[in-house]
Amino acid sequence: TARNLFLLPGDGIGPEAMGEVRKIIAYMNEAMNAGFVTDEGLVGGSAYDAHGAAISEGDMQKALAADAVLFGAVGGPKWDSVPYEVRPEAGLLRLRKDLQLFANLRPAICYPALASASSLKPELVEGLDILIIRELTGGVYFGEPKEIIDLGNGQKRGIDTQVYDTYEIERIAGVAFEMARTRQNRVCSMEKRNVMKSGVLWNQVVTETHKAKYSDVQLEHMLADAGGMQLVRQPKQFDVIVTDNLFGDMLSDVAAMLTGSLGMLPSASLGAPDGKTGKRKALYEPVHGSAPDIAGKGVANPIAMIASFAMCLRYSFNLVKEADDLEKAIANVLDKGIRTGDIMADGCRQVGTVEMGDAILAEFKAL
Amino acid sequence: TARNLFLLPGDGIGPEAMGEVRKIIAYMNEAMNAGFVTDEGLVGGSAYDAHGAAISEGDMQKALAADAVLFGAVGGPKWDSVPYEVRPEAGLLRLRKDLQLFANLRPAICYPALASASSLKPELVEGLDILIIRELTGGVYFGEPKEIIDLGNGQKRGIDTQVYDTYEIERIAGVAFEMARTRQNRVCSMEKRNVMKSGVLWNQVVTETHKAKYSDVQLEHMLADAGGMQLVRQPKQFDVIVTDNLFGDMLSDVAAMLTGSLGMLPSASLGAPDGKTGKRKALYEPVHGSAPDIAGKGVANPIAMIASFAMCLRYSFNLVKEADDLEKAIANVLDKGIRTGDIMADGCRQVGTVEMGDAILAEFKAL
Ligand SMILES: CC(C)[C@H](C(=O)O)[C@@H](O)C(=O)O
Numbered sequence A, B: 001t002a003r004n005l006f007l008l009p010g011d012g013i014g015p016e017a018m019g020e021v022r023k024i025i026a027y028m029n030e031a032m033n034a035g036f037v038t039d040e041g042l043v044g045g046s047a048y049d050a051h052g053a054a055i056s057e058g059d060m061q062k063a064l065a066a067d068a069v070l071f072g073a074v075g076g077p078k079w080d081s082v083p084y085e086v087r088p089e090a091g092l093l094r095l096r097k098d099l100q101l102f103a104n105l106r107p108a109i110c111y112p113a114l115a116s117a118s119s120l121k122p123e124l125v126e127g128l129d130i131l132i133i134r135e136l137t138g139g140v141y142f143g144e145p146k147e148i149i150d151l152g153n154g155q156k157r158g159i160d161t162q163v164y165d166t167y168e169i170e171r172i173a174g175v176a177f178e179m180a181r182t183r184q185n186r187v188c189s190m191e192k193r194n195v196m197k198s199g200v201l202w203n204q205v206v207t208e209t210h211k212a213k214y215s216d217v218q219l220e221h222m223l224a225d226a227g228g229m230q231l232v233r234q235p236k237q238f239d240v241i242v243t244d245n246l247f248g249d250m251l252s253d254v255a256a257m258l259t260g261s262l263g264m265l266p267s268a269s270l271g272a273p274d275g276k277t278g279k280r281k282a283l284y285e286p287v288h289g290s291a292p293d294i295a296g297k298g299v300a301n302p303i304a305m306i307a308s309f310a311m312c313l314r315y316s317f318n319l320v321k322e323a324d325d326l327e328k329a330i331a332n333v334l335d336k337g338i339r340t341g342d343i344m345a346d347g348c349r350q351v352g353t354v355e356m357g358d359a360i361l362a363e364f365k366a367l
């Protein structure tokens, strides 16, 4: 049976990075009979240029129908002053919301070959392996009212609303506990219960979910500001971190930066398993942005995009061996000292996007 | 004329740290004729134990009447399950709100003697000197509705509201630009305008305030998540950062941790200048918390509290020379290798709270 992938390369370096994934897909179809069928659409600024929206209805339908969406990156100075409703990010936010991708998995892994690239002392990040589970369809990102009101007299009021319901917290906590069981079995939940009522509820529901179904997992609670501190101070104390949409945005970016390899970090955004088929809607996306300053120059690091495809193999198609091999191929290439500009180091060989993709594919073939 | 100080030592290590400031106040009264008159109250858990509220009405009146409030720290496991309305933090939040202390100044300074204590590579933090200006009386901390609703069927809804009005953004931006002029003349404003309407308004108002009155200052805008990353990656790129209440909470804690000396960082929370007298209401507070684990043992680092008093001398009483001297005294003591346990390093001499306070006072006298 066909495996349907919908590709949304987006803006900036998105298309270049996606090009390297395409080669791996083609190879897997040819040599492994993987049966991937790909279609492609527009998202972000490129969608806006083509039809005045950050993603078209047609492409939304395709995304909804696909087994998995591969997403590049969106945004750039060209679209800095388009109306708020059609800004590039709106395409990504709509995909998350309409596909109900409530669980965002962001591994922060420090590749041994890159430990020295971190701004932290190497001994603090060597072997780092954190999984941040960020709630992705709730909170202040989507709560209403969300508006700017004109109060007269030159005064305006900007309003956003943070909203969390019990079931939303329960299901994301469930994902975190399940994931923890496949790892070191430890979850740290972060909120600001000392200031936010949604934080009070978050804390209660995580505690109850733990008690009811996951009491074998070790659970800790931390205030989100202290959590940010501890990530910088002693990142290896964490295994799985579960947190809300906005804190997850901040904390996962801090965690990503600790690894010294932002250009290498993937993410997966998953929906609930379908009642009948058990399949989850899913979108895979590098953590880095569109990097307009280096777009089109053939120098972007495609590793985060390729690693996102590895997550896709694992979570959407249960191709665990292939996922492991692809991740191993990336590590091997790094061990050989092959580097794009963003992770270049003394004694290494600097290559461009295509050469990096080729090197990883060659390793993948050889495994 | 008398200089009225209201002391709120609070919980945990707060009272111990405050004790060391008292000695400095006594010395300044005696030797410098400083004319400080002090009164003292309860806040946080200790206020709750005494009269069932996180701060009493009487103490609120005294805080409102004082020239400056010196605040220690609040909270501890003892009060983890008191009702939300009377939790220890409520005392601090009420002080901020009722005294209208909208401008929170958090310097993140890396003392040369402590650069190696940072989890970041020393070359990235040596000489670090960032000033974070956090809006402190608005945003999601105080916006309404803020509640947990029972939806029935075992479902609850937690709601918090982020609200910012034009005038609130304008006045905090003004503080940031004014401060920048006394420093490197650069301001970086952080929000999430790509997701939050309050962020859109924040960005607009900061831009307009800059254009109208502070175009001599260099202004940059950064998304708050990227800002968190950049703080970890290259902290010395920043001079003054201005941001909202919640982002400020997160970002200032990350910045504090970069310095490797959380136990040393002060903060000042200021109101608007009074129309007649020009005086600002003010509260001075160490960035660290109540550290219940080491409370009462005589080992807490009093430097953050003493440095907060130095900010008080500067901002509330315009005693600039005395403030400079007190800061110099702290640096000198560190240079001599005298350390509390939290900042202990090879070859240094470890001392307790009182000895550290004595050493700083001795240096201060000698300057
Ligand atoms: C692009 C933006 C809307 C997005 C977010 O804030 O979620 C990004 O920062 C992310 O973390 O995926």
Ligand SMILES: CC(C)[C@H](C(=O)O)[C@@H](O)C(=O)O
Binding pocket: A194, A195, A225, B089, B092, B093, B249
């Ligand atoms: C104690 C708490 C309410 C407070 C805050 O969140 O503002 C603290 O974290 C701070 O940064 O001063």
